[in-house]
Amino acid sequence: MKKSTDEGGQDKIDPQSLKESEARLRSIFFWSQDAIIVTDAKGKIEYMNPAAERVFNRKLESFIGKDFGLPLVDGESTEIDIFRPGKDLGVGDMRVVEIEWLNEKAFLITIRDITERRKAEEALRETTEYLNNLITYANAPIIVWDAQFRITQFNHAFESLTGRKAKDVLGKSLDFLFPPALVDNSISLIRKTLSEQRWEGVEIDIQHIDGSVRTVIWNSAKILAEDGKTVAAIIAQGQDITERKKAEEELKKAKISLDLAIAASQIGVWELDLIKDTSVRNLRHDQIFGYKEKIAEWGEKIFFEHIITEDRPSVQAAFDRAMKTDRLYFECRILWPDETIHWITATGKVVRDSAGKPQEMFGTVTDITERKKAEEALRHEKELAQTYLDIAAFIMLIINKDGTVSYVNEKGCDILGYEKEDIIGKNWFDNFLPKSKKAEVKEIFLRLFHGEAGLFGYFEDMVITATGEERLIGWNNTMLRDDEGRATAALISGEDITERKKAEELMKRSEERFKVLFEFAPDAYFLTDLKGALIDGNIRAEALTGYNRDEMKGGGITL
């Protein structure tokens, strides 16, 4: 502003310079992005710039001369709410400075529209609140610490994990989180994150306030400052795998026990991939097939090649059944590389995928050759015994506890006069004994079955043949017993002694007759041995010699 001095020494403001400076100000105001309002000392509007028209959404003309109000600002600036019909409510940052306008005291008011900024701040505040809530209430323990390793956030889940409250740990250093022996290790592991962007899946143990330790897997990420380079904070989220680890340990132990058990038991173990026809097996499995070491490849196809041709259909049937029932079981003969035949038995279980399609089978295989040999030998012996029984010269019968005949040999059929079918299954006592003897013999049998062994090892009894004839049989009995020693059946052998008995009877009678003749003969009869010594004599002989019977029998007397 140019000043000219008059004679009185008073400064006189040159109206021209006044106008010029006002014009200059107006042009500066015109281009300003902020709203500029010039009011008089009472708050009446004298000037409003184009930006003010925008901010207040009104036309300049309607406001010149109207009251804005005395602008009060305490401090540098104050926030005001902008009322602008036709537009949303705004927020402004108002600054006021006293100026001279047209030689009068005036207020220069600058209002910056911070509506958008306020909205952004509000949105940020809401987002921050939202994120903080996410962290606070997340299921997994989450912790945030700053570049000095001091805790800035500690969520509820972390409180549960450690037994500590967030308010007690905020601002503290991380050390207390780890078991004392592992602090240094854990901290150095964490320092590594400052050199990498993030790590995943790192196991770091966390200590509860009560001293117990939890195993936790951590994921972390760096939070960068606004410069995009410096680390402002680290956020880490954990997953408590303590239980899982325990389970894994148990499983490991169990597996070791199982492996030992399998190795000790000589069981072959196999796992078959049904789709690829490949397998996983233990050494014993391949040894069962006659190989000293494990061979390179094995699957269902190769397995079948080892089965002897005759047995293949039944094994195939077992596999087909397994596809339906999920259970595999079979016995079969296999051919070893050295061309010997062995017996095996196998069991298995089918595993299906989620769609129900069979994916794999796993199971066991054992060598049962010895057992089969023993079974075969036993069967052979049984057959042999059967044959012997069959061709024996005696009657052979096996009678069950309930009295039915379960076996009769050829001789028995001959003597009884029936076919085998007519004897087997029938009740012995009801059908083949004389009625009068039935009860008696039955009783004997019962006593034998109930353990009165040794009684009546031999007895003679009658049977009735098909023709109604009675024959006398001399019986020997043996009890057949089960593993617990209980009698299950009686094995009796019999000899047809009918003729012999008749002969014996005749013999006895003729002997008696001879005796009478000997005794009462009118002549004296002497009996001597081959040397001539006296053995016996009759009544007449006694009278003749004067020796009595006993003396004669005593020996030593020679005639």
Added chain:
Amino acid sequence: MPVKYVLKLYVTGATPHSKAALINLKKILDEDYKGVYFLKVIDVIKHPQLAEDDKILATPTLIRTLPPPVARIIGDLSNKEKVLLGLDLVAVR
């Protein structure tokens, strides 16, 4: 009988500014003009027409309507001296 002062305070809803303005004003008035003022609070959101009629540009705006002279202040009402000065009221000692 001292004459009653009639004041109108325009605020925008329940923004922090609005609440602060009301609290500040009440404090000032109750200190020295208790019972002597009549304050009407108008929410520009609820009564935009009234705001328009009174040519309100921004809030908080406080208008002294009676007794004359009419005075209007706008902005920060926390400074008691400035407020009373602006309203042409004298602080009663």
